[in-house]
Amino acid sequence: MTAERRRLAEADDPDRPGGQRTAWRDWGPYLAERAWGTVREDYSADGDAWRFFPHDHARSRTYRWNEDGMAGFCDLQQSWCLGLGLWNGVDPILKERMFGLAGPEGNHGEDVKEYWWYLDGTPTHSWQRWRYHYPQAAFPYEQLVEENARRGKDEPEFELADTGVFDDERYWVVTVDYAKASAHDLLMRIRVENAGPDEATLHVLPQLWLRDTWSWDLDTGPRPRIHRASDGLLVTRPDAADLVLRMASAPDGTATETLFCENETNRALLYEEDPTTPFPKDGIDDHVVKGTATVNPAGEGTKAAFHRILTVPAGGAEELWLRLTPAEGPEALADGAAGDTAAAFDGFAETMAEREVEADEFYDSVLPEAADAEERSIARQAFAGLTWAKQFYHFDVLRWLHGDPTSPPPPPGRGAVRNGDWRHLSSHDVILMPDPWEYPWFAAWDLAFHCVTMAHIDPEFAKVQLVLMLREWYMHPNGQLPAYEWDFGDTNPPIEAWAALRVFEIDGSRDHRFLGRIFHKLLMNFTWWTNNKDHGDNNLFEGGFMGLDNIAPLDRSTLPPEVGWLEQADATAWMATYALHLLDMSLLLTAHDPAYEDVATKFFQHFLTIAGAANDKGLWDEEDAFYYDLLHLADGRDVPLKVRSLVGLVPLTASLVFEPAQMGRLDEFILRSTLFLDRYPGYRSLVHRRGGPDAAAKTLLAFVEPERLERILHGVVDPGRMLSPFGIRSISAWHREHPFRVEVDGVEAVVDYEPAESTSGLFGGNSNWRGPVWFPLNVLIVESLRGYDESIGETHRVEYPAGSGEQHSFGEIADDLAGRLVSLFRRDGDAPRPSDARYPLLSQNPRWRDNIAFYEYFHGDTGQGLGASHQTGWTALVAHVIVTRRRNAS
Known part of the structure; x- marks a missing residue:
């Protein structure tokens, strides 16, 4: 048994002394990449969530429900958050969160405009790796907004690579590694590499802050606080153990500031009201960027940062080491009271190296020996994306509808705008999200797909997630499952039973208690469908x-x-x-x-x-x-x-x-x-x-029936129709020349073949099922064809591809389709990955090409990745495809 499997066994042991079943899962990358622009932060009268809480407010305005940040970690309650801040010396603001366009701003809907990747991760988060490429030139915020606003839906999105900020290699490669020495002993390593041709300076600000739990009720008791201690930051919490965050001294003696402010809204800036504190949420930002006196000289607050300025030669790199641990006994705040900083980092590098080796051993046990090096890299990064996609999700709909005692009442009738029938829904859980930036809220049918892939590395967590959506604080009393935050009452395909069976099988087909729990709740949901x-x-x-x-x-x-x-x-x-x-x-x-x-x-x-x-x-x-x-x-x-x-x-x-x-x-x-x-x-x-x-x-x-399936496939597996080089298209390319038209109620509606982003604003217009390749349904088709083959075998064969003259069984067609899906991410020799081929920077540059993005969907002709660029949720099914395909082949 690998070390990571032992940690999982310890985390999931119901008989562990003290009932500490979840200790190894207590701390994880549960911090969202985006909390602004979400429904739960929207207290508008018209339900325009994007405009009510825009990106420009995020650095200055406190979130009500949960936090966001870069490369973030937090605990299961998100009582504290640990993340990364950067400043290149020329941007107008600190880089504390990823920038992107709101839904109304993008010519194809919301769209993040940054490049970062989830490179590695284990189920207990004993090892995690995150990477980001940060321009040394001023980040082109205005250019991205203005050019995308200028472009129509018939044009591609204008991306950060199109601005030219990476053309001369002047950027920082920022890698954040986390390792756990024990369940509650977290090591953080920040490595910054200067990819540019000249010496450059970067401000690095590891940040620790407390989620605002004190502003919403009349009586919340003592507040948690962060204080300056001699060797770091001390977090005092009235209801939990105190914590200490330390940062190792710079080898060259570079000075480090500790900066403090409050995680409270800058009301003077946003609303021209009297400030509640002279050190608001954006206090550290303003101090570093503008030199203002907006950090607390007393060395305390609810948000804090270490501030170190690094000057790095061309091609050089520097590292920062941090460690978050429980405080050892009652600590005074006087200098020298918090212990020896240097001693806290004894064994730091060795633990980091050990956890990375253990992650290698774990994935060697997960991935089939038959998988080649490229497939192993694809699958491992897909699994990693799932580990980073876990997020603390907090949303009490009843409280949201009525408002908080300390805040003005929400506009009347807001329940009629959205989610008024879901007053029972009250979430305070860690959930696998579709995309940590574009979809930082659960979606029921996405989650079912996520769980199938997750089951290969952490079946217990996958089972917990499936059961969670059926619990009484999610499932409607009438039996309906919540769809997603934008409209819980919408209907998604009911695939939870399929997912539960796949998870059951992947886990060894032995947990009948799990199957029974799922079955009884799904009976209610099936009845809701038949009745409604x-x-x-x-x-x-x-x-x-x-x-x-x-x-x-x-x-x-x-x-x-x-x-x-x-x-x-x-x-x-x-x-x-x-x-x-x-x-x-x-x-x-x-x-x-x-x-x-x-x-x-x-x-x-x-x-x-x-x-x-x-x-x-x-x-x-x-x-x-x-x-x-x-x-x-x-x-x-x-x-x-x-x-x-x-x-x-x-x-x-x-x-x-x-x-x-x-x-x-x-x-x-x-x-x-x-x-x-x-x-x-x-x-x-x-x-x-x-x-x-x-x-x-x-x-x-x-x-x-099999004979009918042969006829259907004959018209599907034609390269000029639904068979793409990369899977089954969502609409036949035949409609490119033969649009379908229908007149309803005096209005003509048209469907044609659109292989990439939607060229119209129909039904929201921010995604497109009119031609691209989508992973989830392709995977279901592959599995079904294998089922046909298993039962009727060689008795039915189909010309595949149509026009080739070659006859293949349903199983052989399934295997080929699976290979086409995997090929979206394969880099064979000098040939780029189809999913990134549009940009040579992403597909050919040595610093970029091995970092894989898992897009929402793919161009039906070229395979270019489209939509949400970190939809590691259901696109992570590529790992499921690789594992099952290779095991079947073996």
Whole structure:
């Protein structure tokens, strides 16, 4: 067992003395990259979160719910935060958080305009590595805002690399490493390398601050404080152990300042009101950049920084060492009372090196031997991104709606603007986020994908995350799951059951208690879907936009009832898949409780009736061999929305293979299922067996029968249609020359093929499902094709790619698609990674090319990464693909 596995075992041991189950998880990179511009910080009347709390306010204004920073660590309660501040000597502000455009500012929506990477990380955060490239020239804040405002949606985003600030290599490579000597002994190493041709100066400000927990209630008791001690910063906390942050002395004797202010809003600056303190939140910023007297000379506050100025020769590097530990006994504040600084760093370098070696050993145990060096690097950075994507997320919707006792009441009617029906939701948890900057709030269906990849390195945490979304402080009393902060009441695909089964399997298929906890809550959610999203009570489901944003010609969430209603191929298929996964769960649970056999029969029938309705009631087009949404107009006309897209491929994911051994002990289930099929023989086409009626035959339940799947794939795996060099496109490239048009209520709606960012503002316009390659649905298609192959094997073959003359099995097609997904990130020889190929700086420069960004989606023709540039959430599925692909090959 590796050292990291031992730490995980210690963290997850329920019988550990003192009940300290989570000690190794107590401190982690749980600090968001962005808290400004979020819904929970929005107290406006119109719900315009971006404008209510812009980036320009973030350095001066206290957050209500949680904090943000760079390369940050905090505890599980975010009572303290540790992060990085930098100043190149010419910027108008300190670099304390990543800069990006708000949703209304970007020509393709919100967009971060910085370059940083999550290079490494372990599940217990015993080792973490973060890297950032910081220009030595003035950061082009205004140019980025103005040029993106000038550009239209038919133009690409204007990125930091386009400004020229990196053209002559004048930038800093800043690497932050964390290592834990023990669960509550944190080592931080900041290494700054001067990549430029000349000597340069950098101000480095490691910062420690306390989340404001004292400004919102009338009586909060004693405040925590940070004080200057002889060898560092002392944090005194009324409800927890005191802490000391030390920084090692500079080898060359360079002086270090300690600076203090309060984590409180600069009210004089922002609101022209009387200040509550002369040392507000931006006090350190103003002092360093402008020389103002805005830091507390008494050496105390709720925000503090070490300030060291480094002058580094061209190509040279300097390091800063810090250590955060519990204070040893009652400490006075007099000089000399806090201990020997030098002694605190004995063994520092050795511990850092040891934790990095242990991380190597851990990932050697995770990644298959068959994976090559490039795949191992891709997967390891994908896993690392997930470890950095954990964030403390605090949001009490009821409190947010009514306001705090010490603050003015929110505008009336704000519950009607957003989330008024989710008063029960109260979060105070560490959650895996989709993207720490662009989406620093949980999204239920994103999280399900995150957990599947996370299960390969930390199955216990993955299980906790899946269970969390089903707890009473998240799940609505009516059974609905919260979608995401922007609108908890929206509907996302119900894939939690799929994720739970995958996590269960990755963890060794033994934690039936976890499966049972998930199953019972999902019963409530499945019932919510059947009661609320089946308009005609005919087993065809509506759902809404289902997470696919602008993939359809119509906004599927807002179709007025006087116009008609839409029966959706994807929503119906998701529900069929949901029924299959609950069927699978119930059968697995019968091993411990035979009562689940009755429930299994119920979900067997649910699946057959949903899949049967989809195949017989208008969603299937026999001539086109494809599934389409069906629009029922109020005047009685039915209009199929003939867009060849992922909407019509979701039915492929609704399949389940039964092993003979699994069926052998289920006499009652087999009997009831047989009687149902005898009564409704039309459903027999959805049940398939290979090898005849003998006991060794596998059984396949499938929404799409194998012969029909062959026909669908024939039109999909054509490079001129949906088969991209990098996976399955979300819309067929055939629509490039043949746009789909439909007139509804006097308005013509059009869908064509757009391989990159959306060129219109439809349905928000900040993402695009009209052509690019998206990881999550590609992975589901790959897994489903493998399931077909497992059950029916070589009996079905398809020309792949279309026009090649080569016949391949479903399993071989799945393997090739998986390889195409991985190829997005592969750098083979001198060939750049397709995902970064647009910029030679990113793809070819030796200081950049090995740092991998995991984008939200990818250009359908070139593979260029698009959208959120740190969407390590569901794009981290590439690690899942690599692990499962290579293990299958072995």
